[in-house]
Amino acid sequence: MKASEIRELLKLLDQPDIISFAGGIPDPELFPAAEFAKAMSEAMTGPRASQALQYSVSEGYAPLRAWLADHMGGIGVACGVENIFITSGSQQALDYFGKLLLSPGDTAMVGWPTYLGALGAFNACEPRYIPLDPWSNAAPEDLRAEAEAAGGAVKMAYLSADFANPTGETLDAEGRGRLLERAEALGIALIEDGAYQALRYDGDPVPPILATDIARNGGIENSRTIYCGSFSKTLAPGLRVGWVCAATPVIERLVLIKQAADLHSPTLNQIATERVAREIFDDHVAGLRRVYGARRDRMLAALSREMPEGVTWTRPEGGMFVWVTLPAGNDSAQLLERAVREARVAFVPGAAFFPDGSGRNTLRLSFSCADEARIDEGIARLGRLLG
Amino acid sequence: MKASEIRELLKLLDQPDIISFAGGIPDPELFPAAEFAKAMSEAMTGPRASQALQYSVSEGYAPLRAWLADHMGGIGVACGVENIFITSGSQQALDYFGKLLLSPGDTAMVGWPTYLGALGAFNACEPRYIPLDPWSNAAPEDLRAEAEAAGGAVKMAYLSADFANPTGETLDAEGRGRLLERAEALGIALIEDGAYQALRYDGDPVPPILATDIARNGGIENSRTIYCGSFSKTLAPGLRVGWVCAATPVIERLVLIKQAADLHSPTLNQIATERVAREIFDDHVAGLRRVYGARRDRMLAALSREMPEGVTWTRPEGGMFVWVTLPAGNDSAQLLERAVREARVAFVPGAAFFPDGSGRNTLRLSFSCADEARIDEGIARLGRLLG
Numbered sequence: 001m002k003a004s005e006i007r008e009l010l011k012l013l014d015q016p017d018i019i020s021f022a023g024g025i026p027d028p029e030l031f032p033a034a035e036f037a038k039a040m041s042e043a044m045t046g047p048r049a050s051q052a053l054q055y056s057v058s059e060g061y062a063p064l065r066a067w068l069a070d071h072m073g074g075i076g077v078a079c080g081v082e083n084i085f086i087t088s089g090s091q092q093a094l095d096y097f098g099k100l101l102l103s104p105g106d107t108a109m110v111g112w113p114t115y116l117g118a119l120g121a122f123n124a125c126e127p128r129y130i131p132l133d134p135w136s137n138a139a140p141e142d143l144r145a146e147a148e149a150a151g152g153a154v155k156m157a158y159l160s161a162d163f164a165n166p167t168g169e170t171l172d173a174e175g176r177g178r179l180l181e182r183a184e185a186l187g188i189a190l191i192e193d194g195a196y197q198a199l200r201y202d203g204d205p206v207p208p209i210l211a212t213d214i215a216r217n218g219g220i221e222n223s224r225t226i227y228c229g230s231f232s233k234t235l236a237p238g239l240r241v242g243w244v245c246a247a248t249p250v251i252e253r254l255v256l257i258k259q260a261a262d263l264h265s266p267t268l269n270q271i272a273t274e275r276v277a278r279e280i281f282d283d284h285v286a287g288l289r290r291v292y293g294a295r296r297d298r299m300l301a302a303l304s305r306e307m308p309e310g311v312t313w314t315r316p317e318g319g320m321f322v323w324v325t326l327p328a329g330n331d332s333a334q335l336l337e338r339a340v341r342e343a344r345v346a347f348v349p350g351a352a353f354f355p356d357g358s359g360r361n362t363l364r365l366s367f368s369c370a371d372e373a374r375i376d377e378g379i380a381r382l383g384r385l386l387g
Numbered sequence: 388m389k390a391s392e393i394r395e396l397l398k399l400l401d402q403p404d405i406i407s408f409a410g411g412i413p414d415p416e417l418f419p420a421a422e423f424a425k426a427m428s429e430a431m432t433g434p435r436a437s438q439a440l441q442y443s444v445s446e447g448y449a450p451l452r453a454w455l456a457d458h459m460g461g462i463g464v465a466c467g468v469e470n471i472f473i474t475s476g477s478q479q480a481l482d483y484f485g486k487l488l489l490s491p492g493d494t495a496m497v498g499w500p501t502y503l504g505a506l507g508a509f510n511a512c513e514p515r516y517i518p519l520d521p522w523s524n525a526a527p528e529d530l531r532a533e534a535e536a537a538g539g540a541v542k543m544a545y546l547s548a549d550f551a552n553p554t555g556e557t558l559d560a561e562g563r564g565r566l567l568e569r570a571e572a573l574g575i576a577l578i579e580d581g582a583y584q585a586l587r588y589d590g591d592p593v594p595p596i597l598a599t600d601i602a603r604n605g606g607i608e609n610s611r612t613i614y615c616g617s618f619s620k621t622l623a624p625g626l627r628v629g630w631v632c633a634a635t636p637v638i639e640r641l642v643l644i645k646q647a648a649d650l651h652s653p654t655l656n657q658i659a660t661e662r663v664a665r666e667i668f669d670d671h672v673a674g675l676r677r678v679y680g681a682r683r684d685r686m687l688a689a690l691s692r693e694m695p696e697g698v699t700w701t702r703p704e705g706g707m708f709v710w711v712t713l714p715a716g717n718d719s720a721q722l723l724e725r726a727v728r729e730a731r732v733a734f735v736p737g738a739a740f741f742p743d744g745s746g747r748n749t750l751r752l753s754f755s756c757a758d759e760a761r762i763d764e765g766i767a768r769l770g771r772l773l774g
Contacts (some may be wrong), residue, residue: 028437036440037431044424050415053423053623088475092649099511120647124486236440238654260507262479262649267625269653 019378020346021365024165024320030291031236032276032284039275043268052268058258059251060086060243061270067277068229072245075197076211077227079220085251087258088265090195090230090242094121096257097156097191097226100250102127105151107143110158113323113353113362115165115193118158129355132157134175140185154186160193161209162200163319166353166364170317176209180216183224194229198285200318201293210245221247231273233320234285239269292320295367298375306383313365320368323350325361326386332363335385343381406765407733408686408752411552411707417678418623419663419671426662430655439655445645446638447473447630448657454664455616459632462584463598464614466607472638474645475652477582477617477629481508483644484543484578484613487637489514492538494530497545500710500740500749502552502580505545516742519544521562527572541573547580548596549587550706553740553751557704563596567603570611581616585672587705588680597632608634618660620707621672626656679707682754685762693770700752707755710737712748713773719750722772730768 043052059065065084072079087093094117102108102125109132110118119129128150130143147154157179161171171179183190192209213223223246230242244254258264299322303313310327324347326332332349339345350362367375430439446452452471459466474480481504489495489512496519497505506516515537517530534541544566548558558566570577579596600610610633617629631641645651686709690700697714711734713719719736726732737749754762 025442028441031437031440033431033436033440037428037436040427040431041424044420044427049420049424050418051625053418053420053625054415055412055619055624088649088653091647095648117647117650124644124647232442237442238438238440240649240651240653257511260478260504260511261482262475262627263504264627266475266627266653266656269656 018340018344018346019370019374019381021367021370021378022346022348023369024364024366025369026233026237026320027291027369030288032280035276035280035284036236036239036272039272039279040268042275043271052271054267056264056267056270058264059255060084060265061267061274064241064270064274064277065243067274068243068245071277071281072227075205076207077220077245078214079245082248083220083245083251085244085246085254085258086265086270087228087242087244088240088262089232089237090193090228091117091121092240093228093242093244093254094118094191094193095124096244096254096261097158097189097228098122098125098127099257100253101156101189103152103155106153106155107147107150108156108158109154109188110355111160111164111167112355113166113350113359114158114355115160116353118193119353119355122158127155128152132159132179134171134179134182136182140182143186154188156189156191157183157186158191158193160195162194162206163196163316163321165196165319166321166348166350167323168314168316168319168321169323170203170206173206173212176206176212180209180213180225188224190225192225192227194227196233196319197229198234199289199292199320201289201296203317220245223247226250231277234281234288235273235276239266239273241265241269241273289318292368295370295372295375296322298372299365299367299379302376302379306379308383308387311386320366322365322367324363324365326363328361330361332361335363339382339385343385345378345381345385347382402731405727405731405733406757406761406768408754408757408765409733409735410756411751411753412756413620413624413707414678414756417675419667422663422667422671423623423626423659426659427655429662430658439658441654443651443654443657445651446642447471447652448654448661451628451657451661451664452630454661455630455632458664458668459614462592463594464607464632465601466632469635470607470632470638472631472633472641472645473652473657474615474629474631475627475649476619476624477580477615478504478508479627480615480629480631480641481505481578481580482511483631483641483648484545484576484615485509485512485514486644487640488543488576490539490542493540493542494534494537495543495545496541496575497742498547498551498554499742500553500737500746501545501742502547503740505580506740506742509545514542515539519546519566521558521566521569523569527569530573541575543576543578544570544573545578545580547582549581549593550583550703550708552583552706553708553735553737554710555701555703555706555708556710557590557593560593560599563593563599567596567600567612575611577612579612579614581614583620583706584616585621586676586679586707588676588683590704607632610634613637618664621668621675622660622663626653626660628652628656628660676705679755682757682759682762683709685759686752686754686766689763689766693766695770695774698773707753709752709754711750711752713750715748717748719748722750726769726772730772732765732768732772734769
């Protein structure tokens with residue numbers, strides 16, 4: 001079952017009697033719609049409208065870049081406006097990272113499993129994938145020799161360190177440090193995808209890898225970590241506003257890629273996002289944490305109650321996903337067909353997230369869009385199907 | 388002088404005493420700002436806001452695709468919704484065409500000069516360029532052999548048939564037919580960039596090449612012409628909404644590219660654009676034609692009055708540009724430095740638009756953003772500099 005087939009199947013999930021834990025999308029009920037409406041209305045009033053509707057610069061709207069530089073500072077990343085580049089969602093950042101770093105035959109280190117959209121973006125560059133494992137003791141020279149034998153070089157490592165899609169897992173500080181050391185030993189770029197970073201429901205924040213890199217190497221200009229973030233999970237995805245935070249030579253090359261690729265991200269969207277972020281970001285995200293955190297708790301409790309023996313799952317400290325592992329020999333793609341037909345419940349089969357299509361006994365559950373009663377009922381249906 | 392150097396120079400042109408004919412941007416005074424403000428306010432009211440701020444499909448907002456299918460029908464291109472794909476401006480379409488059609492070493496036929504942004508987009512794929520000449524009698528087998536000798540194959544021809552950037556010239560029906568025959572003989576895709584198509588100030592419209600292709604080959608599904616359009620010159624560029632019209636297999640491949648590249652164009656921007664296009668497109672464009680047409684007239688009259696003998700220029704039937712050729716031996720990049728410093732007038736040196744950097748004695752003037760008195764004064768300053 002390919003990603004495209006899963007997309008087609010997921011399109012069928014609009015029927016109201018299906019309880020879907022499939023989509024990894026934010027709950028639209030939680031969008032700050034009134035604030036965006038107000039911000040847009042202001043941006044479209046009087047002479048300001050000419051700016052909002054006109055071409056703008058490829059690097060992004062300066063006040064939004066400034067807000068993001070402050071925001072990154074707030075999570076431990078000391079940087080300036082010149083270290084921020086605005087993208088059309090973080091998916092665009094991933095696409096550009098592929099263009100910037102990968103040639104066909106090169107090796108990219110990624111989680112096993114990892115974010116499907118990252119594989120989609122990188123695949124255009126025809127890389128070879130190897131598992132990213134912070135705890136591995138594989139010698140860098142061996143990895144380099146294998147990459148060369150495969151017709152390229154090790155060029156990047158990619159991960160989401162906080163509440164990763166699809167597993168929900170967070171890499172601890174020690175793991176982050178080891179990963180950075182490994183990237184340094186290999187001389188490669190380390191891509192840190194912070195899409196879910198703000199959505200922590202308990203436990204203490206772990207500093208971004210980029211913050212550690214800066215601390216170790218004396219500033220962002222000496223860092224090899226390239227951080228990408230997104231407003232899609234915190235404010236709203238439909239405006240397509242994300243960002244990259246990195247050393248200025250990286251930013252400058254991304255700006256050239258964007259000039260050729262789509263000139264710039266929409267002006268109005270950046271103006272409105274800056275206004276809404278400046279006015280409500282922290283309070284709004286605090287509200288999201290309460291709602292999504294309660295849904296996570298409900299799903300974990302339901303799984304404990306309903307799953308038969310031999311089924312295991314992650315206990316994420318944030319984000320939108322729980323990752324379930326069925327006993328060996330189960331096939332979650334086959335299970336999905338039965339689940340939709342017989343039990344009217346849906347999820348994403350895990351194999352789609354593995355570069356080699358392994359992990360057939362895994363599946364991803366999202367708790368972001370289901371209310372708590374439906375979480376109970378959906379997990380109960382899944383439990384009966386597996387029981 | 389490279390494109391990036393010109394961009395840097397053009398950034399200096401914000402001083403109010405400089406009369407700039409450099410930027411190819413629409414006049415912001417002419418944006419339908421009130422209509423966009425109203426459309427956005429409606430889209431952001433009540434439960435509709437959840438849709439406007441949520442993820443949407445990669446192929447684009449269905450009502451906008453439907454409006455565009457009708458619009459294309461109105462300019463002679465019989466097609467359905469399934470033949471329309473929404474892009475983030477037509478620059479994104481050009482980037483995707485490169486990804487879809489070109490591998491390093493392949494040959495692309497382009498105008499000599501041609502649109503700078505097309506070269507920027509295609510360059511990422513490292514093609515070889517050869518001049519696109521509808522009147523050439525070069526044998527297809529010779530072109531194919533040359534392309535093969537250069538390490539690839541002839542893969543595409545690209546042109547703007549109406550009021551091209553940078554020359555302002557329009558290809559007549561006979562030339563369009565010959566170009567289509569040539570593309571058929573070579574078995575290649577023909578990219579028709581319709582960015583300025585709606586901005587005709589006099590003369591009769593020439594049917595798009597895609598319309599001719601459809602008529603000759605029995606329908607859009609049999610056509611090799613891929614049309615891209617944009618709202619940037621007719622409604623507003625800052626929202627980044629463009630489209631592609633082509634056979635469905637092309638559309639389907641573009642949708643897959645977009646899924647991996649940026650998921651989808653912003654939802655709200657598409658909703659608002661559909662609303663504004665549906666309500667005012669024809670009337671609004673009629674108004675633009677009057678204003679821009681008068682500016683073109685004024686610039687052509689001023690050129691006749693002010694240019695010394697030996698200087699020639701195009702007489703465009705639409706668009707935003709007049710293309711000036713100085714006597715051989717002149718260097719318009721050197722002239723630009725003098726023009727900005729001594730005469731406080733600006734333009735774009737022509738060499739940037741030639742894949743091989745030739746055309747040093749040419750320059751591009753835009754009449755879209757200057758009022759008529761400043762056109763008279765600016766062309767007079769340029770005349771004195773050349774006289």
